[in-house]
Amino acid sequence: MFWTPTTRTPPVADNFADQLLAAIRKKGTPTCVGIDPVYSKLPAEIAEHRELNDENDSEASLDAVLEFCRRVIHIVAPLVPAVKINTAFFERYYWEGIEGYFDLVQEANDAGLVVIGDCKRGDIGSTAELYAQAQLSDPDFGDLDSLVGPDAVTVNPYFGLDGVSPFMKVCREEGKGIFVLVRTTNESAAEIQGARLESGLTVAEHVAQLVAGWARDEGLIGSSGYSAVGAVVSAKDRDSTVRLRGMLPNSIFLVPGYGAQGTTAADIAPCFKSDGTGALITASRSVIYAFEDMKYLERFTSEWDKCVEQACKDFVAEVNSVVQVK
Amino acid sequence: MFWTPTTRTPPVADNFADQLLAAIRKKGTPTCVGIDPVYSKLPAEIAEHRELNDENDSEASLDAVLEFCRRVIHIVAPLVPAVKINTAFFERYYWEGIEGYFDLVQEANDAGLVVIGDCKRGDIGSTAELYAQAQLSDPDFGDLDSLVGPDAVTVNPYFGLDGVSPFMKVCREEGKGIFVLVRTTNESAAEIQGARLESGLTVAEHVAQLVAGWARDEGLIGSSGYSAVGAVVSAKDRDSTVRLRGMLPNSIFLVPGYGAQGTTAADIAPCFKSDGTGALITASRSVIYAFEDMKYLERFTSEWDKCVEQACKDFVAEVNSVVQVK
Numbered sequence A, B: 001m002f003w004t005p006t007t008r009t010p011p012v013a014d015n016f017a018d019q020l021l022a023a024i025r026k027k028g029t030p031t032c033v034g035i036d037p038v039y040s041k042l043p044a045e046i047a048e049h050r051e052l053n054d055e056n057d058s059e060a061s062l063d064a065v066l067e068f069c070r071r072v073i074h075i076v077a078p079l080v081p082a083v084k085i086n087t088a089f090f091e092r093y094y095w096e097g098i099e100g101y102f103d104l105v106q107e108a109n110d111a112g113l114v115v116i117g118d119c120k121r122g123d124i125g126s127t128a129e130l131y132a133q134a135q136l137s138d139p140d141f142g143d144l145d146s147l148v149g150p151d152a153v154t155v156n157p158y159f160g161l162d163g164v165s166p167f168m169k170v171c172r173e174e175g176k177g178i179f180v181l182v183r184t185t186n187e188s189a190a191e192i193q194g195a196r197l198e199s200g201l202t203v204a205e206h207v208a209q210l211v212a213g214w215a216r217d218e219g220l221i222g223s224s225g226y227s228a229v230g231a232v233v234s235a236k237d238r239d240s241t242v243r244l245r246g247m248l249p250n251s252i253f254l255v256p257g258y259g260a261q262g263t264t265a266a267d268i269a270p271c272f273k274s275d276g277t278g279a280l281i282t283a284s285r286s287v288i289y290a291f292e293d294m295k296y297l298e299r300f301t302s303e304w305d306k307c308v309e310q311a312c313k314d315f316v317a318e319v320n321s322v323v324q325v326k
Helices: A016-027 A058-076 A094-110 A125-136 A161-174 A187-193 A203-215 A238-247 A265-271 A294-300 A304-322 B016-027 B058-076 B094-110 B125-136 B161-174 B187-193 B203-215 B238-247 B265-271 B294-300 B304-322
Strands: A031-035 A082-086 A114-121 A152-155 A177-183 A229-233 A253-258 A279-283 B031-035 B082-086 B114-121 B152-155 B177-183 B229-233 B253-258 B279-283
Touching (some): A031 A058, A031 A114, A114 A125, A152 A161, A161 A203, A161 B187, A177 A238, A187 A203, A187 B161, A187 B203, A203 B187, A238 A265, A294 A304, B094 B114, B125 B152, B152 B161, B177 B203, B253 B265, B294 B304
Parallel strands (some): A031 A279
């Protein structure tokens, strides 16, 4: 027998939306834990650790913060498909913090989680290219060969398409994803996002229309029908959520603020399509600081990790009571 | 004689707008050089340096980039009052890049320049606090005592007031400043910023109205009448610039994109009030890459630093031909 050469096409990275939906199906829940660590809220066991006890010392406090994050990642990894890590909490520790952030991205990736870097970057096109490389792409430097970027990042839409397209390029080429800010959870979000246009749409809805177009751009829609271009959508206002869901047929919603920021199980229902797909619900403080909550504290006393685990299970159960993952 | 105790009030930091206007007056020009370094555009003298010659190696290319930036800072320091350093170009080199960014902030500060960190950050209130500490504040950690933050940063308005107010707090407490993105220079900026509201205003004008209110907030207006809260305003469209100048009486405009991004001397005139105050004009690529421009290359051949110096002088002369600093 002769060896027959085969024509190989270069491996095409799986579409991000397909990867995320597969992870959701595998874990049986469309949930995500947000990693927003603040030194002053760390469990005593970690903050009082001998070597990690000085909040005026950036290295010592960063070490404590990272230790906490690693523990949280391993607690939630068997329970949820994804984590969202917010860069602000690591930039606060300057360059050492950024190194720690990338360590955590790697750690969460190794733990089988889909990792969303919540960096909310945005700039004019030529500069957005640099952010897309820095924040989303896997490094192309020989000496950083083993470093991985997150699977997806959040992006600010204020610059319009040319601020977003460099991120879309990385999505296409590396099987990564983005979630474009459409409507945020904070109190003053409506000042701009809620302003009403001549067309009758709010600014958030106008942004949603643009995002819907970007999501359909060549090479971004996976076999699931969803695009690597998703949207950050606060679920606080039901009517508006219903409208946004209709306007963004190809985008997965990253829904922040479950729990501590006031979003409830009832609010999130309209983020999903009738087949139970279309959203990833994120809880941050209500899970990672569950040891401050009397409900868990009374049950587990000083075992902070059990509080976090139980709060994560409760969060998953609440979300799954509203939506059935098939 | 007895020693008489005096009641000391804590030193109140000078208002940022007052500091910036004093620097403009001292140098006699309302100009700023943007530091946007890309390895592939570095002068041969630097990129071909023995130890700095591998663009696939992040450390070697970052070293070259930083060497270039240091040289540019010292070339322009006698000529202009301010530099704007864009964080994206340093994030591209991960944590080492961020350390390099802070080294340059220090270097520019030591050279007597007002330093604007062009980071365009934005997030919900509690997270924006972290960004305000990380990007604007002087570090409060004992082990980073000698580190300084930039004098001002750029901020994205999409979250409304609660995303901006943590930065305003640092402005008040540390004499720092912010420039809120109102209208950007990129081609697709109008997709969102140019959308027309029911009120008749564009989204950019609506943002300008909000910024005008934030600028008047307690403790932010200096003795000059200008606020520590400024605005990023592209000067490409004259009529719109005139309207924005009228809507933002207390805000200094940071006007990006002079030269390479297509903004001309005629465009910038309406950014200033009739007394010649009110704007800081930024040129980036047209100055720092002047050695790619035949006009300078023919005159100075391989002396890239002389090209940069002359381009900076020409930029200052062009701006000063339109506005007289008193």
